[in-house]
Amino acid sequence: xxxxxxxxxxxxKYKWRIFLGLFFIVLTNLLAVYTPVLIRDGxxxxxxxxxxxxxxxxxxxxxxENEGQAFDLDSFLQDKTISIPESVAWFSxxxxxxxxxxxxxxxxxxxxxxxxxxxxxxxxxYICIYFIKGVFLFFTRQTIIVMSRLIEFDLKNAIYDQxxxxxxxxxxxNNTGDLMNRISExxxxxxxxxxxxxxxxxxxxxxxxxxxxxxxxxxxxxxxYSLLPLPFMSLGVYYVSSIINKRSDAVQFQQxxxxxxxxxxMSGIRVLKAxxxxxxxxxxxxxxxxxxxxxxxxxxKIEALFMPIIVLLVGLSTILTIYIGGLKVIGGAxxxxxxxxxxxxxxxxxxxxxxxxxxxxxxxxxxxSQARINEFLDEEPDIRNEHEGPSEIKGEIVFDRVGxxxxxxxxxxxxxxxxxxxxxxxxxxxxxxxxxxxxxANLISRQFEASSGEIRVDGRPLKSVNLxxxxxxxxxxxxxxxxxxxxxxxxxxxxLDEIDQERIETAAKMADVxxxxxxxxxxxxxxxxxxxxxxxxxxxxxxxxxxxxxxNPNILIFDDCLSAVDTATEEVILNNLKVIMKGKTSxxxxxxxxxxxHADKIIVLDQGQVVESGKHEDLLDSKxxxxxxxxxxxxxxxxxxx
Numbered sequence: 109x110x111x112x113x114x115x116x117x118x119x120x121k122y123k124w125r126i127f128l129g130l131f132f133i134v135l136t137n138l139l140a141v142y143t144p145v146l147i148r149d150g151x152x153x154x155x156x157x158x159x160x161x162x163x164x165x166x167x168x169x170x171x172x173e174n175e176g177q178a179f180d181l182d183s184f185l186q187d188k189t190i191s192i193p194e195s196v197a198w199f200s201x202x203x204x205x206x207x208x209x210x211x212x213x214x215x216x217x218x219x220x221x222x223x224x225x226x227x228x229x230x231x232x233x234y235i236c237i238y239f240i241k242g243v244f245l246f247f248t249r250q251t252i253i254v255m256s257r258l259i260e261f262d263l264k265n266a267i268y269d270q271x272x273x274x275x276x277x278x279x280x281x282n283n284t285g286d287l288m289n290r291i292s293e294x295x296x297x298x299x300x301x302x303x304x305x306x307x308x309x310x311x312x313x314x315x316x317x318x319x320x321x322x323x324x325x326x327x328x329x330x331x332x333y334s335l336l337p338l339p340f341m342s343l344g345v346y347y348v349s350s351i352i353n354k355r356s357d358a359v360q361f362q363q364x365x366x367x368x369x370x371x372x373x374m375s376g377i378r379v380l381k382a383x384x385x386x387x388x389x390x391x392x393x394x395x396x397x398x399x400x401x402x403x404x405x406x407x408x409k410i411e412a413l414f415m416p417i418i419v420l421l422v423g424l425s426t427i428l429t430i431y432i433g434g435l436k437v438i439g440g441a442x443x444x445x446x447x448x449x450x451x452x453x454x455x456x457x458x459x460x461x462x463x464x465x466x467x468x469x470x471x472x473x474x475x476x477s478q479a480r481i482n483e484f485l486d487e488e489p490d491i492r493n494e495h496e497g498p499s500e501i502k503g504e505i506v507f508d509r510v511g512x513x514x515x516x517x518x519x520x521x522x523x524x525x526x527x528x529x530x531x532x533x534x535x536x537x538x539x540x541x542x543x544x545x546x547x548x549a550n551l552i553s554r555q556f557e558a559s560s561g562e563i564r565v566d567g568r569p570l571k572s573v574n575l576x577x578x579x580x581x582x583x584x585x586x587x588x589x590x591x592x593x594x595x596x597x598x599x600x601x602x603x604l605d606e607i608d609q610e611r612i613e614t615a616a617k618m619a620d621v622x623x624x625x626x627x628x629x630x631x632x633x634x635x636x637x638x639x640x641x642x643x644x645x646x647x648x649x650x651x652x653x654x655x656x657x658x659x660n661p662n663i664l665i666f667d668d669c670l671s672a673v674d675t676a677t678e679e680v681i682l683n684n685l686k687v688i689m690k691g692k693t694s695x696x697x698x699x700x701x702x703x704x705x706h707a708d709k710i711i712v713l714d715q716g717q718v719v720e721s722g723k724h725e726d727l728l729d730s731k732x733x734x735x736x737x738x739x740x741x742x743x744x745x746x747x748x749x750x
Contacts, residue, residue, distance in 0.1 A: 111479040112471075115302065118259040125258075126306075129251035132244045133310050139241040141318045143234060144452035148445035150230045155444050248307065256303025260295055263481070267291045270484060275491045276555045281516060290484060294477035301474030305467045312460040312467075319453050326446050330436065334429045334454050341421040342464040348413050349469035355407040362400040369393055422458045426451055491557055491575070499574035501581035502566050503531035503662045503693030505552060510561035511716075512547055521547040523716045524561070527709065531662075534694040536704030538737070539713035545697045546587050548713070549665050552695065553582050583661035585669040587697075589652045591643070596625055597632040599651055603659040615658035618684040620677055621650035646677065653681065657688050664694040678703060701738050710734070 119126065172179040268291065279287075323331040373380060373389055380389055429450045436442035505528070512522040521544045529535045537545050550556050551563060554570055563570040565578065583603070591599050600615055601607045612632065616622040624647055628634040636642060643651070649669050656664065666685075682703065685694075698704050705724040712720040712727070712734050720732050727734035 111475050111482055112298075112301065114478065114482055114485075115259070115263075115298070118262055119302075121262075122255045122258060125251045125255040129248055129255070129307065130310055130314075132248040132251065133307075133314050136241050136244040136248060137311070137315045137318050139237050139244070140315070140456060141322055141453075143237055143241075144449040144456070145322075146230060146234055146237075147452055148443075148449035150227070151445035151448050152443050153226065248311075252307040252310075253303045256299045256306070259302050260299040263295050263298065264291055266485065267295070267481065270487075274484075274487065274489050276550065277490055277515065278487065287484075290477075290480055294480050297470075297473045297477040298481070300470045305470040305474070308460070308463045308467050312463060315457065315460050319457055323450065323453055326449070327433075327436065327442055330429065330432050330442070330446075330450060333432045334425055334450055335457070336428065337421040337425040338454075338457060338461040341418060341458075342461050344417040344421070345414065345466060346464065346468055348410060348417065349466055351410050352407065352414075352469070355403065355410060358403045359400070359407050362396065362403050366393070366396055366400055369396060418458060422455065425454045429454055491554055493575035494571050495574045497574065499568075499577040500566075501573070501578060501662050503529075503581075504564075504566045505529045505535075505663070505693060505695075506562075506564040506567075507548075507551075508562045508564065510551065510558045510563055512544075512551060512556060513559045521716050522551075525713075525716075525718055526561075527711055527718070527721065529693055529695070529709070531693055532691045533708040534689060534696060534706075536707035536710040537695065537697045537713060538699065538701065538704055538710065538734070541699075542715075543713040544716040545713055546667055547716075549584070549667050549695060549697060552663070552665060553579055553584060581661050582663045582665060583656035583659060584665040585649070585652050585656045585667060587667040587669075589645075589648045589669075591636050591648055591651060593636060595630075595633050595635055596628075596651060599636065600632075600654045600658060602655050611658055612654075615654040616651075618657060618681075618688060619650040619654040620680045620684065621647060621654060624650075646674075650677075650681070653685075657685075662692055664689060664692055665697075666695070667697045668699060675702065682706075701734075701741055712737075 169179045271287065271291075320331065320335070323334065369389075369392065373393075380386065430447060433442060433447035433450060437444050437447065507525050507527050510522060510525045511520065513520045525544075525548065527535065537548060539545055547556065551558055554575060558570075565573050570578075592602070597607065597609070597612055600612045604611070609632070613622060616625055616632075625632055625634070653666070653669055656666075678700070679702075686706070696704050696707060701724075704710055707724070710720075710722060710724060710727060711718050712732075714733060720727055720730065720734050722730070728738060
């Protein structure tokens with residue numbers, strides 16, 4: 109239960125719901141314990157009527173007939189009295205009904221009609237009590253089960269907030285499926301502990317105390333015999349539940365594999381069809397489906413033992429109650445109605461005792477799930493906002509001998525990188541794949557923390573700048589474009605607090621994507637598929653550019669954002685961006701020299717180090733790495749034109 113202690117803060121938050129739930133549980137069980145008393149009283153009353161009135165009356169009638177005399181009912185009933193239970197008495201008085209059996213018979217009713225009236229009143233009392241019990245049970249669920257739903261809501265929000273606090277490094281170490289599972293499946297298992305497990309535990313505790321007290325007050329020996337099989341039922345259910353848990357986990361694991369296959373197939377449907385691998389995909393899915401079927405059937409087989417165990421041991425308990433109780437009734441130590449009362453109590457305790465194993469299983473699952481949740485909730489982000497005050501960002505960026513090594517892989521992405529960008533200047537970064545260009549961009553927005561050296565913004569160390577003000581001042585177009593499954597309008601306006609159609613269209617025109625958007629049937633209201641699958645690569649990049657420039661940031665970062673557009677479109681976008689970038693600090697990362705040749709400063713990265721820096725013309729004159737790259741791209745363009 110160690111991991112579950114972290115939930116105490118939520119239980120304390122909703123403590124009044126727990127107290128109210130316990131109150132309603134007590135009331136519900138008081139009524140539940142009272143109903144078998146009615147059964148006992150009814151049985152005893154009917155037996156007494158039979159023994160004191162019906163049998164003697166039949167004998168008296170037969171005797172009078174044999175002697176040729178008339179049967180005098182009034183004289184016969186003179187010394188015959190039947191005790192009416194208090195529960196029936198007050199209820200009949202409330203309704204104004206006379207339930208005296210002897211009086212009813214004296215007034216002309218026969219015995220069967222009098223007993224039917226009495227049985228009807230008992231049934232009415234029974235129904236009323238169960239109706240009130242149902243009301244209290246409803247309030248029990250409305251307090252405890254609703255409390256578990258409220259805590260589930262709080263816990264999911266806490267996990268989601270934590271996910272947003274954690275940095276990119278965390279998401280590199282953990283896969284999306286596992287993160288989704290913890291906020292969905294794990295939280296659901298914890299809720300089962302907070303709701304049903306807590307409710308059944310409280311109900312079991314209260315019911316056992318009330319029922320056992322009532323049973324012991326009637327007969328201790330019969331109580332021990334009646335309850336003897338029930339602990340074995342709990343152990344049996346616990347054993348079966350443990351196996352069910354293991355097989356359920358196996359089914360869940362296989363179901364996750366199936367879900368992953370389907371998700372990847374849908375996301376990669378273009379690649380799948382392009383390589384004509386539909387048959388392979390179908391066979392793969394069929395194989396995993398067969399494995400799921402086998403595991404699901406294994407689970408069903410063991411689940412089939414659940415009810416037989418309960419029925420067998422409850423039946424054994426009932427047999428013992430009737431047998432031992434019957435001997436006591438014959439011996440005169442117990443009345444007949446007590447056996448009926450005990451049978452009701454045994455059946456009343458059946459599910460609570462059976463739930464012991466089930467509740468234990470829920471607690472075990474919740475413990476494991478909460479431990480997984482705590483693992484993430486306890487993790488502190490590597491990058492924190494260390495300056496709460498507001499920070500005005502003008503745009504000067506300085507890298508002073510900056511190095512960065514990925515902590516998980518120990519790969520050095522940047523080594524001793526130095527440069528300076530004045531506000532309003534444009535820095536271009538070029539280099540081979542894997543040279544550290546994207547890492548450099550992530551360091552500017554403080555997605556990663558530099559391993560060595562210092563980064564300064566407007567003369568201040570990056571750590572002393574308000575993290576949220578810094579990122580709000582940056583408009584970034586990442587290398588891997590991500591579009592949400594929303595409308596095009598909402599994707600472009602993602603960085604705005606309010607949607608402004610005019611600003612959206614202006615940004616789209618600057619990114620040279622407006623003409624494409626208005627060609628869609630729904631225009632800007634067109635809903636995008638997952639990751640914008642219904643758009644081309646170039647359209648996705650241009651919408652991403654529009655999203656970055658619409659909020660008019662002081663710092664713009666374009667990470668290879670024109671790789672999927674043709675040279676003509678690239679030229680249009682670059683000319684538009686020149687207007688936007690005027691007065692703003694801009695960092696352009698690209699493989700194409702045509703995208704960066706107009707930059708104020710260009711740095712060439714190779715294996716994480718700056719091997720060249722300067723303006724376009726100066727770098728060409730130096731005949732170094734930049735010049736070689738330029739020559740290669742010229743040759744490629746000549747081949748394409750031919």
